Amino acid sequence: MQINNKKRLLLIVIVITFLLSPFLINNNDGLIHSNGYILIYHILISLLHLDLSFKTISLAVISTIRTLSYAIAGSILAIIIGFILGVLSSNVLITNRLISNLFKNILEVMRTIHELVWAWLLVSAFGLSPFSGIFAIAIPYGGILGRIYCNYFNSVPKEPIFSLKNSGASKLQCLFYGYIPIIKADILSYTLYRFECAVRSSTVMSFVGLGGLGYQIQLSLDDLNFNKAWTYILFLVILVYLIDLWSSAIRKRLVK
Amino acid sequence: MKQKDMFVSLSTYLVTILIIFAWLFIFIIDKASLKELFNKNNFEHSKKFLLGLLGFLEEKPAFLDINSWKNALILTFETFVMSVIAISLATLSAFFTVIFAAFNFTNDIVTKKIIILINFYITL
Numbered sequence: 001m002q003i004n005n006k007k008r009l010l011l012i013v014i015v016i017t018f019l020l021s022p023f024l025i026n027n028n029d030g031l032i033h034s035n036g037y038i039l040i041y042h043i044l045i046s047l048l049h050l051d052l053s054f055k056t057i058s059l060a061v062i063s064t065i066r067t068l069s070y071a072i073a074g075s076i077l078a079i080i081i082g083f084i085l086g087v088l089s090s091n092v093l094i095t096n097r098l099i100s101n102l103f104k105n106i107l108e109v110m111r112t113i114h115e116l117v118w119a120w121l122l123v124s125a126f127g128l129s130p131f132s133g134i135f136a137i138a139i140p141y142g143g144i145l146g147r148i149y150c151n152y153f154n155s156v157p158k159e160p161i162f163s164l165k166n167s168g169a170s171k172l173q174c175l176f177y178g179y180i181p182i183i184k185a186d187i188l189s190y191t192l193y194r195f196e197c198a199v200r201s202s203t204v205m206s207f208v209g210l211g212g213l214g215y216q217i218q219l220s221l222d223d224l225n226f227n228k229a230w231t232y233i234l235f236l237v238i239l240v241y242l243i244d245l246w247s248s249a250i251r252k253r254l255v256k
Numbered sequence: 257m258k259q260k261d262m263f264v265s266l267s268t269y270l271v272t273i274l275i276i277f278a279w280l281f282i283f284i285i286d287k288a289s290l291k292e293l294f295n296k297n298n299f300e301h302s303k304k305f306l307l308g309l310l311g312f313l314e315e316k317p318a319f320l321d322i323n324s325w326k327n328a329l330i331l332t333f334e335t336f337v338m339s340v341i342a343i344s345l346a347t348l349s350a351f352f353t354v355i356f357a358a359f360n361f362t363n364d365i366v367t368k369k370i371i372i373l374i375n376f377y378i379t380l
Contacts, residue, residue, distance in 0.1 A: 017337060018344040024337045065281060072278035125302040130288040211286070250267050 046226035056228055059216060060235045067212035068239065070130065071202035074137025075195050081110075081138060082145025089146065090153035092179055093171050104150065110143025115201045119208045133210040137198050148190055152183040185254040192247035199243055203236055213239075 017024070087093055089103035119136035126132050161178045169177065180187075206214025213236050220229035282288045292298070304313070311317030318324040 014340050014344070017340040021337055021341045066286070068274075069278035069281040069286075072274055073282055076275055076278075121305075125305045126293060126298055127301075129293060130282050130286045131290075131293050134282070246267070250264065253264055 042224075043226045047230050049227045050234065051225070051227040051231050056231050060213070060232050063211065063213045063216045063232065064235050064239055067202045067206065067214070067236070068199065070133045070205065070210070070212060071137065071195070071198040073134045074141065074202065075191075075198045077134065077138035078141035078145055078194070078198070079191060081142030082149055085142065085146040086149030086153065087175065090150040092153050092175050104147075107143045107146040107150070110139050111147060112143075113140060115140045116204055116208070119205050119210070123208055123210070128209050130210065133202065133205040133212075136205055137201055141194055141198060141201075145191065145194060149187060152186050153179055156182050188254055189251045192250060196240065196243050196247060199240055 085103055085107050089100050089107055091100060094100050094103075115136050118139050119133060122132040122136050156179050160182065161174055164174050164178045202212060203214040203217075206212035206216075207218055209215070213232050216232045217229050217236075220226070220232065307313055311319060
């Protein structure tokens with residue numbers, strides 16, 4: 001089957017599923033439970049009365065730093081894992097298809113399992129250690145980055161690589177002086193985008209009990225302290241927005 | 257050109273500082289310890305957990321139970337349907353926001369200010 005036909009078939013399946021979805025899911029009790037409207041009203045009203053006390057703000061600042069630290073640490077490990085596995089799964093160093101496919105499958109397993117599931121698994125195995133959160137980001141993100149890096153490596157035009165090889169360059173030299181300079185901007189651009197995602201993921205990690213903004217949001221929601229929860233959410237939005245602005249500025253300069 | 261290089265260089269320094277700061281924060285403030293991570297207790301925990309996942313030392317491994325497979329199949333279908341609903345709603349909302357948030361869609365300054373607000377909303 002041609003790629004276009006496959007895409008068309010997938011689109012048809014998605015559209016049909018979407019149209020049939022009201023009948024496929026159980027919504028007998030309605031989408032929002034009877035007391036939901038009152039709760040939503042309270043949540044929205046508390047947005048106008050943010051808790052800006054010194055205690056809350058200082059806790060929000062330290063939680064923001066914690067969330068950012070976990071995201072940075074997880075991303076760094078993910079870049080290392082992704083780069084190594086990305087190179088091994090592409091045809092840059094290894095030409096044996098069997099071995100490169102093995103590494104591709106490892107990347108597939110790593111990225112298929114969501115970071116939250118990894119967090120649950122790692123917390124069960126290692127307990128509530130910061131490393132559980134960091135590895136929970138590093139493993140799936142390493143898988144995603146590795147897959148993308150592998151695609152970038154395979155999309156490099158062969159002519160410059162051939163000329164390097166003809167002048168006596170080894171495979172490793174071809175990697176560092178041929179492949180990487182050509183795809184450097186793309187790799188950086190995509191890695192920055194994934195870093196933004198890692199910050200959001202790091203917040204979600206907190207919901208399994210690891211410290212950070214998500215943990216504070218969950219505690220506030222459990223206590224029905226919506227004004228406090230909004231303060232933490234505001235800190236998260238500002239953090240993500242600043243990172244977005246910064247990475248967009250870098251990406252623009254890299255593309256030019 | 258110089259400005260471009262300066263911004264990228266400054267960003268590189270900032271990233272280096274952030275990486276060092278993040279690891280220092282994790283090891284000093286959060287008292288994370290690699291020794292504790294790889295201690296005997298954790299090793300035993302992990303071993304028991306992984307063997308349990310694979311069905312060893314379990315009275316009734318889940319993957320040998322037909323009901324577990326049925327439940328997993330139903331849950332897989334529900335996950336698929338929910339994903340389709342989510343991506344379809346996201347696509348529909350994107351049609352009403354992203355197109356207007358694109359700077360090449362309009363040249364008007366006032367509209368651009370509104371667009372920045374829409375971009376902020378998308379970030380939310």
